[in-house]
Amino acid sequence: MSASVPRLEIKDLRRSYGGRAVVDGVSLQIMPGQVTCLLGPSGCGKSTTLRMIAGVEMQDSGTIHVDGNLICDTVFRVPPERREIGLMFQDFALFPHLSVADNVAFGLKGTKAEKRVRVEELLKRVDLLRFIDGYPHQLSGGEQQRVALARALAPKPRIMLMDEPFSGLDNRLRDGIRDETLSILKEEDTAVLLVTHEPDEAMRMADEIALMRDGVIVQQGAPYNVYTRPFDRAAVAFFSDANVVEAVVQGALAQTAFGRFLAPGVADGTAVQIVFRPQHVRIDFDRAGRGPNPTAKEGTPARAVVSRARFMGSESLVEFVMDHDGSTLRATVPNVFLPQPGAVMWLTIPRDRCFVFPMT
Numbered sequence: 587m588s589a590s591v592p593r594l595e596i597k598d599l600r601r602s603y604g605g606r607a608v609v610d611g612v613s614l615q616i617m618p619g620q621v622t623c624l625l626g627p628s629g630c631g632k633s634t635t636l637r638m639i640a641g642v643e644m645q646d647s648g649t650i651h652v653d654g655n656l657i658c659d660t661v662f663r664v665p666p667e668r669r670e671i672g673l674m675f676q677d678f679a680l681f682p683h684l685s686v687a688d689n690v691a692f693g694l695k696g697t698k699a700e701k702r703v704r705v706e707e708l709l710k711r712v713d714l715l716r717f718i719d720g721y722p723h724q725l726s727g728g729e730q731q732r733v734a735l736a737r738a739l740a741p742k743p744r745i746m747l748m749d750e751p752f753s754g755l756d757n758r759l760r761d762g763i764r765d766e767t768l769s770i771l772k773e774e775d776t777a778v779l780l781v782t783h784e785p786d787e788a789m790r791m792a793d794e795i796a797l798m799r800d801g802v803i804v805q806q807g808a809p810y811n812v813y814t815r816p817f818d819r820a821a822v823a824f825f826s827d828a829n830v831v832e833a834v835v836q837g838a839l840a841q842t843a844f845g846r847f848l849a850p851g852v853a854d855g856t857a858v859q860i861v862f863r864p865q866h867v868r869i870d871f872d873r874a875g876r877g878p879n880p881t882a883k884e885g886t887p888a889r890a891v892v893s894r895a896r897f898m899g900s901e902s903l904v905e906f907v908m909d910h911d912g913s914t915l916r917a918t919v920p921n922v923f924l925p926q927p928g929a930v931m932w933l934t935i936p937r938d939r940c941f942v943f944p945m946t
C-alpha cells in the first residue's frame with residue numbers, strides 16, 4: 587500500500603439531532619503513526635464525530651475510509667466490531683471480576699498460548715507485567731488506565747479513538763501517562779484520533795490539532811501553527827488568556843495608544859480587534875514620567891498602573907489599568923514579578939505577537 591494513503595479519512599460527516607446540526611461537515615485525514623487531536627469546547631460535536639467513526643452512531647451523510655477502503659457511507663456500513671478500531675474513553679472500566687491478563691486478552695482471537703504471548707508483550711510495554719495475574723482493584727488509577735490502553739491495543743487496531751481518556755486521572759499522574767501512552771501508540775504505528783477539550787493536552791499529544799467549534803473544524807495544523815497563527819479571537823482565547831484592544835482602520839492602519847498596527851486589506855472604517863496573549867506584553871519601568879522610546883517592532887509604549895499582581899508558581903500574573911481608557915490588560919512574567927498596586931509601568935505590544943481581526 588502506498589505510504590500516502592491515509593489510515594483514516596473522513597469526508598464531510600454530518601449528524602443532526604432534532605433538526606440541529608451537531609456535526610456539520612467534518613473532514614479529516616490521519617496517517618499511520620500520526621496523532622490528531624480534535625480539540626474544542628464541550629458540546630461542539632467531538633464525541634459524536636468519534637462515535638460515527640467507531641460505527642456506534644450512524645452519520646446522516648459523509649463517508650469514512652480506512653486505508654483507502656470505504657467502511658461507511660449512508661448505504662454501506664461495516665459493523666463496529668469489524669472496523670479494527672480501538673476505543674478508549676474516560677470511563678475505561680476494566681472488568682472487575684477478570685484478571686489483568688483476561689482483561690487485556692478480552693478482544694483477542696487465537697489459542698490460549700497465542701493470547702498469553704500478546705498479553706505479556708503488551709503488559710511489558712505498559713510496564714505492568716508484574717500484575718498479570720492480579721485484579722483491577724489492586725491497581726492504582728494510573729495503572730488501570732495503562733491496562734485499558736493495553737486492552738485497546740491488544741488486537742492491533744489500525745486506528746485508536748480516544749475520548750478524553752485522561753480526564754479521570756489526577757494531575758500529577760496525567761503528564762506521565764500521556765507521554766507513555768503517546769510513545770506506545772507511536773511504536774504500534776496506530777493512527778490516533780484523540781478528543782479533548784483541554785488545549786494543554788492537545789499541545790502535548792498532537793502532531794496535528796483540529797480545532798472544532800459548533801460542529802465544524804475551524805482550523806487545523808501543527809500545534810505550533812494553530813497556537814501562533816490563530817484563526818480568530820476565539821481561537822486565541824481557547825489556548826490562553828487574551829488581551830483585546832479595539833480600533834478603527836484608516837488607510838490599512840489601526841491607530842491605538844500602543845501606536846499603529848498594520849491591517850492589510852481591511853477597508854477604511856472597519857472596527858478591528860488587536861488580540862495578544864499576556865505572556866507577550868512587554869513591561870518597562872517608568873523613567874521620570876516616560877517609558878522607553880518607540881520602536882518599529884514594538885510601537886509606542888502606553889502608560890499603565892498596576893492594579894494587582896499574583897504569583898502563580900512558574901509565572902506571575904500582573905493586571906494593569908491603562909491610563910488612556912481605563913481598560914484592563916493582563917501580563918504574565920516568568921518567575922517572580924510582584925510590583926505594588928499603584929506602580930506606574932509602560933506597556934508595549936510586540937507586533938509579531940499580536941493578531942488583528944476585523945470585529946464580527
Ligand SMILES: Nc1ncnc2c1ncn2[C@@H]1O[C@H](COP(=O)(O)OP(=O)(O)O)[C@@H](O)[C@H]1O
Pocket residue numbers: 603608626627628629630631632633634635
Ligand atoms: N444522542 C443524542 N441525542 C440528542 N442530542 C445529542 C445526542 N448526542 C449528543 N447530542 C448533543 O450534541 C451536541 C454535541 O455533543 P457531543 O458530540 O457529545 O459534544 P462534545 O463531545 O464535543 O462535548 C451536544 O449539544 C449534545 O447534547
Ligand SMILES: [Mg+2]
Pocket residue numbers: 629632633634749
Ligand atoms: Mg464528548
